Amino acid sequence: LENLDLPEINVEQLMISSEKVAHVQLGNPLEHALLVLVKSGYSAVPVLDSSYKFKGIIGKTVILNSVLGLERFEMERLSEKKVNEVMNSDTPCLNRRDDFLTCLKTVINHPFVCVVDDEGYFDGIITRRAILKQLNKYLHV
Amino acid sequence: LENLDLPEINVEQLMISSEKVAHVQLGNPLEHALLVLVKSGYSAVPVLDSSYKFKGIIGKTVILNSVLGLERFEMERLSEKKVNEVMNSDTPCLNRRDDFLTCLKTVINHPFVCVVDDEGYFDGIITRRAILKQLNKYLHV
Numbered sequence: 001l002e003n004l005d006l007p008e009i010n011v012e013q014l015m016i017s018s019e020k021v022a023h024v025q026l027g028n029p030l031e032h033a034l035l036v037l038v039k040s041g042y043s044a045v046p047v048l049d050s051s052y053k054f055k056g057i058i059g060k061t062v063i064l065n066s067v068l069g070l071e072r073f074e075m076e077r078l079s080e081k082k083v084n085e086v087m088n089s090d091t092p093c094l095n096r097r098d099d100f101l102t103c104l105k106t107v108i109n110h111p112f113v114c115v116v117d118d119e120g121y122f123d124g125i126i127t128r129r130a131i132l133k134q135l136n137k138y139l140h141v
Numbered sequence: 142l143e144n145l146d147l148p149e150i151n152v153e154q155l156m157i158s159s160e161k162v163a164h165v166q167l168g169n170p171l172e173h174a175l176l177v178l179v180k181s182g183y184s185a186v187p188v189l190d191s192s193y194k195f196k197g198i199i200g201k202t203v204i205l206n207s208v209l210g211l212e213r214f215e216m217e218r219l220s221e222k223k224v225n226e227v228m229n230s231d232t233p234c235l236n237r238r239d240d241f242l243t244c245l246k247t248v249i250n251h252p253f254v255c256v257v258d259d260e261g262y263f264d265g266i267i268t269r270r271a272i273l274k275q276l277n278k279y280l281h282v
């Protein structure tokens with residue numbers, strides 16, 4: 001990597017900070033989560049607990065799959081289930097100190113990745129768009 | 142760009158070819174489109190006409206928004222509407238001859254971009270993941 005000075009930018013400068021990120025809580029009914037996803041337009045958003053710790057990610061596909069019956073989408077069942085029952089909690093995280101290359105590797109397989117502090121509190125997200133914008137700037141030296 | 146030899150790879154080597162891409166047709170009812178999106182897990186897929194020309198993109202958000210009433214999601218209305226009524230037809234395309242940098246610029250704001258030939262027939266898609274994987278390889282010279 002001697003001739004390529006990677007973007008010197010770190011997680012903190014790249015990330016969308018937590019107050020600008022749409023999210024839902026563990027105990028929310030799925031109906032609320034689907035409304036947040038449809039109104040915001042996002043495919044998936046972070047799931048936090050009541051003390052603002054990061055717990056996982058939830059998207060439209062798992063919610064709709066959970067109410068897909070034989071004949072139709074049984075939307076009335078959305079009020080019976082909670083976010084923590086269907087969310088994906090096996091997803092990578094980053095820390096504010098991580099470098100650009102670590103961010104690039106993590107977003108290869110994830111449209112966005114959550115940033116947490118050492119105690120697991122939610123700091124924000126890194127999106128593929130932010131990484132791609134930096135790479136495009138960098139390649140136009 | 143004299144010291145950076147960009148990935149020599151072109152659209153043809155990067156793209157997912159059309160037979161591996163889930164898609165829907167202009168005249169399909171929204172109910173069918175939502176089922177394809179939920180069963181495949183994709184956020185959005187290309188829309189083609191009956192002669193396999195590319196017409197636009199449709200995702201879960203616009204479909205669910207179109208049936209969101211005051212109190213609930215009125216899913217019974219999904220069989221009344223067609224794909225061409227809600228799809229997004231204002232979306233960029235690429236051609237097999239385009240270079241890597243053109244692909245990178247296009248996916249900054251789009252999770253995937255469709256590849257069409259000179260008459261508008263659908264050839265495949267370029268995804269952000271494919272671009273990010275190449276950039277990651279390239280940065281480890």
Ligand SMILES: Nc1ncnc2c1ncn2[C@@H]1O[C@@H]2COP(=O)(O)O[C@H]3[C@@H](O)[C@H](n4cnc5c(N)ncnc54)O[C@@H]3COP(=O)(O)O[C@H]2[C@H]1O
Pocket residue numbers: 016020021022023040041042043044045046111112125127128129130184249250251252
């Ligand atoms: N309101 C909007 N304005 C402008 N462009 C928009 C937009 N909503 C979506 N996009 C574009 O579409 C891409 C995919 O969005 P998606 O919702 O599938 O996937 C998003 C979403 O799941 C999540 N995300 C992004 N911003 C968020 C936020 N403020 N709060 C919660 N989640 C967010 O991160 C994923 C990747 O975002 P990324 O920006 O790389 O990529 C975004 C962005 O390029």
Ligand SMILES: Nc1ncnc2c1ncn2[C@@H]1O[C@@H]2COP(=O)(O)O[C@H]3[C@@H](O)[C@H](n4cnc5c(N)ncnc54)O[C@@H]3COP(=O)(O)O[C@H]2[C@H]1O
Pocket residue numbers: 043108109110111157161162163164181182183184185186187252253266268269270271
């Ligand atoms: N079955 C699967 N296996 C492994 N990983 C999966 C997957 N489905 C989704 N992913 C991962 O999630 C990312 C976002 O998928 P999404 O469906 O929101 O957004 C997708 C989807 O809307 C579309 N897409 C990708 N492959 C497709 C295909 N074969 N047919 C139709 N649309 C496709 O392109 C967007 C970007 O795809 P990309 O690969 O960059 O990014 C994908 C990929 O990293």
